[in-house]
Amino acid sequence: AQKVTQAQTEISVVEKEDVTLDCVYETRDTTYYLFWYKQPPSGELVFLIRRNSFDEQNEISGRYSWNFQKSTSSFNFTITASQVVDSAVYFCALSEAEYGNKLVFGAGTILRVKS
Amino acid sequence: GAVVSQHPSRVICKSGTSVKIECRSLDFQATTMFWYRQFPKKSLMLMATSNEGSKATYEQGVEKDKFLINHASLTLSTLTVTSAHPEDSSFYICSASPHGQGNYGYTFGSGTRLTVV
Numbered sequence: 001a002q003k004v005t006q007a008q009t010e011i012s013v014v015e016k017e018d019v020t021l022d023c024v025y026e027t028r029d030t031t032y033y034l035f036w037y038k039q040p041p042s043g044e045l046v047f048l049i050r051r052n053s054f055d056e057q058n059e060i061s062g063r064y065s066w067n068f069q070k071s072t073s074s075f076n077f078t079i080t081a082s083q084v085v086d087s088a089v090y091f092c093a094l095s096e097a098e099y100g101n102k103l104v105f106g107a108g109t110i111l112r113v114k115s
Numbered sequence: 116g117a118v119v120s121q122h123p124s125r126v127i128c129k130s131g132t133s134v135k136i137e138c139r140s141l142d143f144q145a146t147t148m149f150w151y152r153q154f155p156k157k158s159l160m161l162m163a164t165s166n167e168g169s170k171a172t173y174e175q176g177v178e179k180d181k182f183l184i185n186h187a188s189l190t191l192s193t194l195t196v197t198s199a200h201p202e203d204s205s206f207y208i209c210s211a212s213p214h215g216q217g218n219y220g221y222t223f224g225s226g227t228r229l230t231v232v
Contacts, residue, residue, distance in 0.1 A: 035221070043206060045159075045223040091158065095221075101212060102149055103221060105159045 023092030121224025
């Protein structure tokens with residue numbers, strides 16, 4: 001069974017602070033894919049990143065960075081110098097190819113960035 | 116590329132009526148589409164997998180007669196909430212990925228907020 005845990009229900013930071021959103025996953029597959037999505041108040045899901053299980057390289061995209069650690073089954077997301085526009089719900093998700101590519105989502109973390 | 120259009124974005128209906136939600140892949144073909152449901156301040160839960168030309172696969176606990184899914188073409192899947200009741204009020208969102216590209220890129224529609232009064 002697949003499971004994604006986002007233990008942080010809500011995080012509040014002040015603008016320009018760095019913030020890390022945690023994601024821990026469980027899967028029996030050796031091939032799997034991890035995702036992060038942003039859901040602003042309007043509701044749509046904005047794709048941020050996909051990482052496959054064979055690629056443990058960390059990734060940086062502007063103020064966003066991701067740390068994938070297979071040894072701890074974690075795929076954490078860091079926002080550097082947070083901005084008010086970063087306020088949203090962030091979801092970590094897991095997909096196992098053999099199950100038809102459905103996504104299993106974590107509970108989500110509400111990020112509030114205050115000016 | 117890889118745009119998914121979902122319509123309507125908001126709908127209010129009376130209890131006992133049916134509501135149809137459309138999910139279209141605009142610039143790619145999707146043999147498989149997925150329907151998720153999201154309660155307020157909750158995560159997204161997969162309801163069913165929509166397969167073009169065949170029956171949808173429903174997740175455990177989802178009533179197939181309540182949530183009818185039709186995937187008649189490679190670019191359109193519809194979800195019909197039949198005999199809607201207030202407890203069906205929720206945010207429904209579909210997703211698809213470009214044909215043949217498996218896990219490479221999941222695109223979501225903008226979602227439909229259903230309110231049953």
